[in-house]
Amino acid sequence: MGVVPTQRETEVLTGAAPAHTDSRARAHALLPGSELAPGTARGMVRAALGEWTGLALPGAERLTERLAQDAALLVSELVTNAVVHAGTDVELHCRLEPAGAVVVEVTDRHPTRAPRDTTADDGTPEPEYGRGLRLVAALAESWGVTYRRTAKTVWARLTPETDDRPHPDDRPLHDDLTHPGDRALGEALQLAGILAPEPRGADGDRDWLGRGALSFLAEASDLLAGQLDEDLVASLTGQLVVPRLADWCAVWLEDEVSGRGWADGGGPGVRPARVWHSGEHLVEELRHALEKEPPRPPGPASHGPLPYPWPGAVLGPHGAALAYRLVAGGRPLGTLVIGRTGLLRFPDEVTGLVEDLSRRVALAIGAARQYARQATISAVLQRGLLPGAVAEIPGVRTALVYEPCDKGGPSGDFYDVFPAGHGRWCFAVGDVQGKGPEAAVVIGLARPWLRLLAREGYGVADVLDRLNQLLLDDATEAADAAARAFAGPVAPGDGPQTRFLSLLYGELVPYEGGVRCTLASAGHPLPLVLGPGGDVRTAARPQTLLGVVEDETYTSETIELRSGDTLLCVTDGVTERRNGPDQFDDGDGLARALAGCAGLDAGLVAERISRLVHDFGGQPPEDDLALLVLQAE
Known part of the structure; x- marks a missing residue:
């Protein structure tokens, strides 16, 4: 498969990217449908940039850690949407141009697959599957789409900084590629609806939410996707949320067959699998208080997080709490509840980020349950055979x-x-x-x-x-x-x-x-x-x-x-x-x-x-x- 549009194709595409002649400045990977694919994609991009820098290829001297982080985040977003959400296989190509620009291409191997319905059988909205396309629209000057009979490719060219403004990350690329991404990229992601605007809080929180949220979600996806036990997923979720996004959180798990746990009183099908607080001495008291207030069912027109009763008897009178329903494949799996002391309401940027995280948590719980079912079936069959x-x-x-x-x-x-x-x-x-x-x-x-x-x-x-x-x-x-x-x-x-x-x-x-x-x-x-x-x-x-x-x-x-x-x-x-x-x-x-x-x-x-x-x-x-x-x- 050619990874670059032909001359005829460039006439109808936006900013078609020319190929680099040095085969050493190219990298390729086939990513089958799996929750682990985004992490594999990021690893491939980081390894390629590190190798090009080590070989001192033309243009590699202009590679910075910010540009490397940008490439990893963009690849992760596109692969997450194509592989994890849409369920297709993709090919990933990455190459270096002599001027120091990095061109990343993600090719969908199922271009004729119909898009998913946007509404589940129970009336709840399905996760959004078009975020990558909104990202393309926001960065249209550096993006393009190539259509072929057997494949569809979305590509992007990431260029190094050209001005002389000092920046702490504006230095050659090394093995550590985990520094925050470019501010311009963060603004474009906000325009695309993928990242909430930066909060007006402390500089540290603003910098992290504005520029590091995608890294947080990407690494959270990697951590959660490799777990095969739903209780361990719940435990890891608590450690991801507290104290970065909230003072405390709880993960409730439901009986996915009956969907119990959203009925009044909860019933025997719901349990608080994990309760986490930044103050460890408060965990048990908080657990007992939450067990008396199981999540209530959302209204038919409700979308996003819902208010949750504040456990004032344990944490004092002032605070805000939100409940996120965990749904995967249209099936209710549980509820994620977060709380922060001293707030009347959570900032929008936090609620949006936790909503993205909750989708990943739901996928991980669903995968763990599927593995548990298969393991049980296999064990029963094996014993009987x-x-x-x-x-x-x-x-x-x-x-x-x-x-x-x-x-x-x-x-x-x-x-x-x-x-x-x-x-x-x-x-x-x-x-x-x-x-x-x-x-x-x-x-x-x-x-x-x-x-x-x-x-x-x-x-x-x-x-x-x-x-x-x-x-x-x-x-x-x-x-x-x-x-x-x-x-x-x-x-x-x-x-x-x-x-x-x-x-x-x-x-x-x-x-x-x-x-x-x-x-x-x-x-x-x-x-x-x-x-x-x-x-x-x-x-x-x-x-x-x-x-x-x-x-x-x-x-x-x-x-x-x-x-x-x-x-x-x-x-x-x-x-x-x-x-x-x-x-x-x-x-x-x-x-x-x-x-x-x-x-x-x-x-x-x-x-x-x-x-x-x-x-x-x-x-x-x-x-x-x-x-x-x-x-x-």
Whole structure:
């Protein structure tokens, strides 16, 4: 994609920005839809400016900390609106011109997406999604918009100061890019409706509210977006508000299903999750007073903050308090209450800033609740998909390592060891394509069917034949339904997706002096047998994945496990554990690791293989891991 308008495009655009020829003076990032995107954008801009200064590129000598801060704030505002509020993906480009100007471009990768409605179902106004465009209008001389068939780009040129007026921040750029932004930029942001006018209070407050508010909101967004617990979000909110914006604050959390907490008396669905006061000795008294005055419902025409009863019994007779409803996606999540002693009313600049902060708090609480719901669902599904205990087999020592990766929902790996009757025990180690609810559906069908077929007397090969047909029929239909339920309607032209399953399945029959093992591998890492002397051999041959080929005929093999023989069964989370381009099983790495376990009992073998797999990669595993050891006594 070209990041600069073509010559023809410049004829219809405002102040089109020419490209810089030095590729080192350019930076680029793709920012997917996430609350963390604004922080990533700011970090990318700051890193680029620092690098250009270090390389002494043409124009870099004119970069100042004020200009760097301006660029970071503008990028943050546009990315916040495009990614966090509008939910699109964007590309960010930044380049340096020889005269010292910095050109920033934000490209929307979904230019045809319809704008959101401005009113939620409950009649409350939705957050504003056009603030970036008002910013463009306010800075029209340095801004432009480029339209293409596949993308829309908003770009801005930020130029260094050209006059000789002294300014404390007018010095070369260093690693510290956190100084306040330019006064001219603050005035333009006020015209755009993004920042309230400067207050007429003390110089420190005026300077902070007029020039540092955007930095405050940007950093608050970063801090809140990374939290996965709603009570921690409430706690951090108190520390952000007090004492900078208020003497005290409280965060009430509601039952988002019923919306209770705005009814008279509050009810059991509302609770003051966090109460914060600049005087720590007043916190408990203030909490008790606030619990008697839960927030009341706003009127149908109410917008913005509402008056809240002043807790005079605790804080004295004079003060002002406001309540901000926390709403995300049209759902009420709670209330933010702020108060300051000695005021009749809060200044408009403070109420506007807290209103912006409250939107970010609501987004963070909503994200934390969504994470909590998903974590609960995953935990419940995971418990239901695995056996409560591994069956004890006469004459066989058993050891298991199971480590689901905490990403993407329920694990796609599963295991089972169970009695099949008539002196037979069966075991299975499997891996469903993908993970999450679709994988859970497949496991929820496959594991009970394995037990049922085994107890009905079917042999290993026959069990795989029937399970293969089941996956091609019932499991595919059920998994597709689960995918639609969790992800919405299937796109036009997308049909049901086959759910593949790799499976190692076997039957054990103990006898005097050993165990007879009949097993088969369907697209799964092959099992290995370790002899007492350290020799390692493969115990099966590869066959087709289950759920791929209809009417596939599977075969099984029978081996004898003598006293001291160890059978190792793993999923690809072991064999494909990565360290850069290398995998753990490259060059028969798993066989070598198992050979080093000669003389160890089943539990120590499982522990050692697991440790070697973890030590192989420098980062935490990105895949589920299951490891089953069966050792003849």
